[in-house]
Amino acid sequence: MKIDSVLVTGGSGFVAIHCIDQLLRAGYPVRTTVRSLKRVADIRAMLKAAGTPRQEALSFFEADLMQDKGWTEAVAGCRFVLHVASPFPASVPKHEDELILPAREGALRVLRAARDAGVQRVVQTSSFAAIGYGHKPQTAPFDETMWTNVDGAGVSAYAKSKTLAERAAWDFIAREGGELELSVVNPVGIFGPTFGPDYSTSILIVKKLLDGEVPACPRISFGVVDVRDVSDMHLRAMTNPAANGERFLVTAGEFISLLDVGTILKKNMGSMAKRVPSREIPDWIVRFLALFIADMKAISPELGIKKNASNEKAERILGWTPRSNEEAITASGTSLAQLGLLKGK
Incomplete structure (x- = not known):
């Protein structure tokens, strides 16, 4: 029956392809949107690499976050929508609106279409970026009650885009959502296995470490979560009545440094990790380079x-149990190697 169909937006994305994989394995009819139907072959290839069953239950719709065209058809007959699509570039955009407008307007476009089609619940992929930035330093872990201060010092365009998009979604539900339900998932840095060359910016960090493109590690720390656990969280938030009206921060454990990531890769990937750096770069050098290099400035x-975040709510309400930091990071590197996406050794 079409009533239990699920729409996943942005089907070629790293999180979306894992959501599609898990939904098909769970028996759902699945639809997904792509900006161009030329991407269908790429998505099929990634699912084939993953051994995903029931690919005949997957259908494709062309729709863009910045245009109304296609969304009515994409959501028609769906019970659930996983709104995963949102821009996350590997480099700093020339203007923050390049990220903010597609994220915010796209979320509202999807929510309107879902409401008008009688969808039961939308699960929106937000981010820790909508929680943990623009604040004064704190030792207490961040949780779902907190919001990024978009006017704070050093808040990136990406963090602004995720914060404003999530705020807009909750405001929409409160003001004009009707019977539509909303749940939001807020992951930290997403690692884990990739099915192909479409992977997260977090995976790009692992690739650059393994490829020897990072001579020394900046003193930065971040949270880690496996993409398989992020996808599992979307399915839990989609079906559990207790998830309606809630946001869930998902992190595997304690935040770790970039040097820690390198240590994990060296421990578990042997000779493939011979180019991974073993030392940190002094802060003053990074700040000097930031005068000339946009990525360093970011x-x-x-x-x-030092930051940390709590996954207590996700575990308590939805019974979510994540893989470890080490397993997620190792899976990133291993899948990159298996798919031949690393530089020759």
């Missing part, structure tokens, strides 16, 4: 800052 506000 990370310089986070140098030496």
